[in-house]
Every structure is written in C-alpha cells, then in structure tokens.
Amino acid sequence: MTAITAQKFFLMPIPPTPNGRLHLGHIAGPYLRMDMLGRYLRTQGHSVDVVSAVDGFDSYVLWKGVQEQREPEEVVRDYHGQIANDLRALDVEVDDFLDLVQGPYAAQHADNARRTVERLVALGVTETVVERVLYCPHTRRYMAGAWLVGQCPYCQAGAGGYFCEACGALFRPETMLNPQPRMGDSPLQWVEVESLFLKVAHPDQLLRRMAASGAPASIIEVIARFLERENGRVRLTAPGDWGVAWSPDRFDNPRVLFESGWEYALTCADRAREHSPEHGHAMLRSSEVTTLVSFGIDNAVLLLAGSVAVMDALQDHQSFDYVLTNYFYNLQGAKFSTSRLHVVWAADIVEKTPATSDGVRYFLCRESPELGETNFAVEEFVEVVNVDLAGALDRRVDLALGSLDQARLQSIEPDLLPGLEMAVARLGQAFRLDAVSVRDAWEVLHQWMQRPDLDVTQPGHAYLWLKGLAYLAAPIMPRLAEHLWHRLGHDGLPVVQALYAASLPRPETVVRPRFAALSPLALAPCLPASVVLAGASSDA
Template sequence: MHVEPQKFFLMPIPPTPNGRLHLGHIAGPYLRMDMLGRYLRTQGHRVDVVSAVDGFDSYVLWKALQEGRTPQDVCSDYHRQIAHDLASLDIVVDDFLDLVQGPHARRHAENARRAIERLVERGLTETIVEKVLYSEKTGRYLAGAWLVGHCPQCGAGAAGYFCEACGAHFRPQAMVEPRARMGDDALEWREVESLFLRIDEEEPLLRSIAASGASPRFMDVVRRFLAQEGRRVRLTAPGEWGVAWSADRFGNPRVLFEAGWEYALTCGDQCASEADEMHPMYRNCDTTTLVSFGIDNAVLLLAGSAAVMGALPDCKPFDYVLTNYFYNLQGEKFSTSRLHVVWAADIVEATPATSDAVRYFLARESPEEETTNFDVDAFIAFVNDELVSTLQARIHTAGAALDNLSGELVQICEPLSGELAAMLEALGVSFRLNAVTVRGACAVLLAWTMRPGIDLSDAIQAYGWLKGLACIAAPVMPRLANEIWWALGHDGAPLQAQLWTATRPRGGLAVRQWFAPLQRDSLDRCLPAGQLRERSAAHA
C-alpha cells in the first residue's frame, strides 16, 4: 500500500543537565519517541528529532553548588554525557542543543522574551503578587530546587513547584511545611510579582489536549491545576538564573518560567532552518509535531505549553503528545541522590548486554499506562530465554536456509505475504499518533517471531520470515533489523515500501551473534551498590 510521505517534528522533553540519564529516563519519553520516529521512517516519512537540555532549571544551580563548578560548566558537561547516554542506546536526536551557551543561546532568549511580550501586548496576561521565602544570607528565593516540603494536594514529599507523586503543580507559598533544601537561613516571606497567562476559555484548551492523545488521568491532573489556579499559567518566576525578564515593582529580579513552549520555538527554528522550510510550530505549517514527557511534567506541557502556544497568534500547540508514568528499579524509584540507578550507557558499555536487548526489554515493560519496574532477574531471564535461546536460534536456522539462496532473485510468497501484511497493519495500530503503545509494538514483534506453522529450514519461508522480522523489529531493535535487512539484499534501514521488492540475499546470518547469555555477576558493574550489598548479604 502506498503511503504519501509526510513531515514530522519530534521533540523529546529536554532533560535537566544535572546528571546523566538512567534507565528510568530512557524507558519513558526517550525510547518511546525514538521508536515512533524509527517507525515513521520505515513508512518513508521525513522525521526531524530536535531537543535540548533544560539548562535553566534551578537544579543545575544546586548541582553546581554541590560540585563546586559554575552552572555553565555543569550544563556543558552533562549535555555531553546525556548525549552519550542517548547514543549508547541508539536513541537518535538529530540536533541536541545547549541553549544556555553556544550558537543558539541568544536566539532562544529572544524567542522566549518576544513570545511573552506578544502575550502582554494582546492583553492576555495578569500580574499577581505572591509570597516566596527569601534568604537574606544567600540572596536566594526559595523556589524550584531550593524549596522542599509536602504537597498541598496529596501530602507527599515535594520540591519546587511540583509533586512527583500526584503530578500537582502549585505556587511556592502553597507548599506545606516549607523549608530550605540547604544553606539558606534568616528566611523571610517576601512579596514578589509574577506574570501569568490568563486562560479565558478552558474547554477549547481541554479539547485540544484530549485530541493530542493525553490520557484521562493526565487530563485530570490538568483540570485540577486549572481549577486550583483560576485558569492561570505561570510565565515568570523570581530569580536570576534563566532568560531574564524585567524586575518587578519591588525590585525583585525575574526570569521566564520555562514550560516547554520556548524549547518548541527554538528546536523548531533549528528544524526549519536546516530544511529551509516553515517553522513546524506555525499554525499553517503541514508538519506534524509531537512531544514526549512524563507525568511529572504534565502540567507544564499540557496546560502551560499548550496554553501559551495556543495564545500566540501564529503558533500552534504540539499536535500529539506521548506521555508516560514512572519507571522503577527493583521496586523503588530511581534516585540519583541515593545512586539507586542504572546509567544508560553503563549497561551496554560495562556488561555483555546489548542496546537492542535493553531497548526491547524497556519497551516491553514501558510505563506508558502505569508505573512499571526494571527487575534485574527478569531482564536476565528475558535475554537468556527469549533472545538467546529463542529469537537468535530461530534467526540462525533461517539464516542457514537463506544461505542457499545467496545471489538468487527472491521475493516474499503467499501465504506469508498476506500474513505479514496483517502484522504490519497491527504494528501501524500500535503507532497511531494519538495512542502510541510501544508495548503493543513489542506484542506484534513477539507474535511474528513465534509465528506457528512456518518452516524456517525452508529457504523461501525463511526469506519471508526474515523480511517481516526486519521491518517489525526496526523500531525496537534497530541494529538487528538493519543487519537482517542487509543480509536479505537491501541497503540502509528497513523500508516497508521495499518489503515486497525482490532481492538477491547476501546471507551471513547463520553464525552472527547478537545476544550473549547473561548472569547476575555480569551485570554487577552497572548495578547500584545497594543491590550488590543486598545480594552479598543474601548469600552470606
């Protein structure tokens, strides 16, 4: 079936450069967006993936204080390390920007300031006086990373403006039992003026968010926020680290409160300039846009970003959103402060595990509908039983049969062609833009892998099965898919338009090893120290 090529702009949410990426980060917005991008490319679409680091997050300041470095150095260093973590798991980002410094920093600041100026000019903003704790000793406003306490909605421990437990977003003065994170005393409540966007019509915004693919639970978070804040979205915050805005009438410095929309403008600029085309976030642009993020950013991206972009006369919100919940490690939340983490690059660079194996397992366990968990023993069993003993063994059998066709012109025959078409249709359902499910894509991959009634020792059947495997596995296990595609006589990455084309197989799959057996000891170099101590105690 012919698919008309389309243009897509994908923006995985910018990570904060206060540390590396761990598997909890990867399993959420980054792997899912990469899989969608790879699927769209197999359809022949043009896909631009552009993101950045969220360098003006106050957690960068806290990290700089901890490490005795400037925030600029911290941002630059972790920008590089995050890029390496993404690349180690074959997560493609065409442009990954540092907007604190470097060639795009000025444009980013100009984009953000001009957008807010236009909202002010259109009479869509309100100035609200609020109270923030201020330290005379350090000169810090206790907001963002510097403020801890308990969520006013669910009572869980919270920091800054957000509650990770329930997704709530609130003003600093609403924090229950507020206190300084570190080093700030002589505290006083100080009045500050903050700029907010006023949302005059809530229902059109909610309809737009729902149409973008936000789940009912995410919608509930947004509705609670809009009711709590009187349909207002924050645009500025007190402080000096960020894109500067004019001081308030009390003399307090202010910066723009980043909520994703400003990154959409600058990352979209990069996408447009490289292709010499219209900005993808403009209303009359035919590029389809998507953003991915977790529940901790639901208010920022669904209410804040969508409201701001919708209020700008020539812009549009993201067309679609990919959302996720948290991903735990051994039943507990990933924690960089406690070093309860598995760093993304370490699991493939310090152990026998491969990128394809990690990607498949994370996708199969994706937290797309609820919080899920990376269990080390389950990962080992998955690699050993499902990949080494089953998938790899079946590829070896099919590869040996394929070698008998080396150099001959071959194509997929019935009944495999009809069955494969049905599988590809199911894969397409998994990647519907308003309901992406990478778990569903993994289920299709497993069904094709274990397809009954096929004789993989028969060369023609092996050829058809391998072709289907390459196309279906391409979003999940790109290295495996590309090698199979090449062995079948194609070049480049799998394309569904070439699936039915006759080729001359090159072979060579019968002895290739993609997956190695794992043992618990072989993963020790990437596991948190606490897990190693627990295992040692259990065997003592």
C-alpha cells in the first residue's frame, strides 16, 4: 500500500439563514456531502477543520422577526441553536458553528468584512453606482432582499429579492418585473441610492478558476451571463440597516455590506487557524491548506462570482480551491418549502420515528441531488431501509460477527485482498476533490454489502467483509462503521492506515446500532400534512 502524506483541509458548508430549521432538502445538499467528504479525508489520515456559521444578516431574518413578533437577534439566536441540533441529529459534524450576529466572534466578523472592503476601495477596484429602489417612508424599508417579490427579468419566473431560483440569475432590484412589497408596505416611492460594486478586471480568468474548482459548466454559464449583464460588477453594499454597517451614501441612505460568502470564509478560517495555528490562515495564497465550500445552485452566482472576485482582487488572498454544488431536493415530488411547511425537519425524522441517522444518511446519499433534482419519496425510503438495511445488512452483519475468531490475531487472507483494494480505490475516486460524488460512494458501499462471493460464516471471509464494511461505510453510516471498527479490535475511527493491519476482534460490550423496520405510518410524526401516503383515507 502506498503511504499517504497527511495534508491539511479547511471545509466550510454554506452558512444557512437562521430563519428556520434545516430540513432534509438542506441536509441532502451541501451539509451531508461536505460531512461525508470530511469523514473520508479523516480516514486517509488528513487533518480536517470544518467550520461554518449562520448567515444571520440575511434580510429574511428580519421578515421572520416580523412574522414571529420577535427581535431579529432573538430569531438568530433561537434558530442557530435549532439548526445546530438538526446537524447533530444526522451526525453532520461541524467543529465550530458560529453565530456572527452576536457571540464571541461577531465583532471580529464585522471587522473582517469592513477592512476587506476598505482595502478594495484603497486598491481602486471598486465603483459607486446609483440605483433606483422602491422605498416605504412609513416602515422605513427599502424594497430589496426579503421585502421584494416579483418576476425574474430574464426568465419571468416568480422571484424574490436579488435572486431567481428558477434560472439562477442574480439581478438588481430595480430590474425586477412587476415588483411588489412582500409585506404590503405603502406608500412606495422610487428613491436613488448609491451602492458600491467590485469591478472584475478579468472575467475570463475568473471563469477559468471556477471551472478548475469543480463548478459545473451549467453554473459557470449562468455566472458568465451575470458578469456580462452587469459589466463585470459584483455587489458589495446594499441599502438598509441590518448587517455590517457601511457609511451612508450621499443621499443619506443607510448602507450595509452585501454578504456573499467571502466574509464567512475569512472569519471561519480565522477560527480554523485557532484550532491549528501551525497551518496559518487557509484563505491566504501563501497557505498550504486545501479549502472547500459547499452550496446549492441557488447561491452559485453570489458565492462563486462574489467570493472569487473579492479574494482575487485582494491579491494576497485566494478563493476556495474546490466547490461542491448541488441541485434541489424535493419531497414527494414537490420542492421542500418552509413557508408552506412542506418539509421533513432533519432532527424530527430520527427523534420522532424509529428511523436512524445511518439509515437516513444512506438513503439521502443514494438520492444525492449532485447532478440534478432528486426526490425524497416516503414509500421508497421505507423500502430501501427495510430491504437493504433492516433486512439484508443486519442479518449479514449478525452472521459475520458470529463467525469471528476472537481467540487469535486475525489478518486479511492474501487471496481476498484484491477485491478490497479495488473497492478502496473506487471509494477514493468517488471523493476526488474536483468531482466529489457521494452517489458513487454509496454505490461502492452498496456493492460491498452484497458481495455474493464471500461466505461470512467462514472466519476469514467474515473478517475481510466486516473490515471493508467499516471502512467503506465510515463516510455514509458512521455509527455502524465505528462500532464494527471497535469490534474488529481497532480504536478510534476507521483509517486506511490500519485497514490492512492484523487485529484481535473484541467481544461485544456495547449494543450494535441496528436498523428498525419502518412503515409509512411509523414516519407519520415527522411528515407534514401536505404528504398524502398511498392507502391513506382522504379525510385522514
């Protein structure tokens, strides 16, 4: 086996907006994929820091505060805690999960953001643009962000704020078709505001860098159109007073920094440096740390165009080396929707039903929306858990553990090694940094689980199969993997360096995680009223 040189990684799952909890649509996209990659890298002996935060200055926090009649700081604090619990419930590991509106790193975050924009201004790469924005003097709200709804100026689909989820476009509020106030603000008047933009000097270089980071061609095309439409300008400020404050414009309109990912990268990398000071700051060009960010396509233009442009313009910084992007994940064929309560909350599916974290992760990995929209179908989830996990896998693990010879040191028989080495290599291909595919990782594990050529009633076959299962399942089903690794005589988490080493199996001292058989009815406590299951009565 070739020795692996340990490397340092900094991973940042996209900061979620704390205006609600995380549902399975969120988890299936950026959070599970990044967690699986982090776990895989650790199996290789690499050092990995995973740091994220909540995007507490998003205007949708203000809207949520109005709906719940709470101050925005309280909204952020509450949902920050609930989101952290949703991540923990599905074993999505984050070393630090920061609240940057308040808390110990809030001032540092604001300083990072302001100093960065001040540097851009000093470098002469910014431009002040006069825009028109609808304004309500009665509520003192600028109709931008969460407060504005209408139609996308490019595809005419329904849109809100600055973004179109249908085509991925990022646009100025004044270009919105049929603009309307979300909350019925009245009277409205057009006012002029000054906004600060970064001028991208070399758009072609920017696009090439995105392509090298693993961004899909379809997303790069959307960003190319955005840069052409906006003459290479990337927004740095917006009118309003919720956010990191910037100086008022010459019309005396308040302004805040328009956060687009780079600010969180700087602060989260600061925190990672505190964990491992010897590695330095991950976002500096002089750093040897490999960096990755994960996000959905609805954030692609903002995060890629914004972060890459700002980091490049700073000259001594660099944008993320690699990006993981995902499409939307649907529930019973319709988009997950917090506003319509068409959701399955992440923690609820394991806290209110017999479903396990490993089982949910296994299914979400199988259905990963990494290449296009996919769907969480309740009946299909039940079938997969019952057939693959509670049925075949649990029975085979029982047989294999019962076959282990616990009286002597065991090692993998030489004639069985090629099959394991091939599976290990295929898993490595699934986690190539420029083309991470958790669906491919699932396929490797799924095939290993079946392995009809292995008779697990034989001690040698059982030992090989369990070792491979623990290692290959580590990114996907970490609870089962850790238990099996311990039963096989190893400490800690599965690592490739110990995969081929001899070990002395241990007796069971902790009950093995098992997969309960499910039914649609058993899942009812976590399902929304919008989900009507097959066979359910019309008045249920």
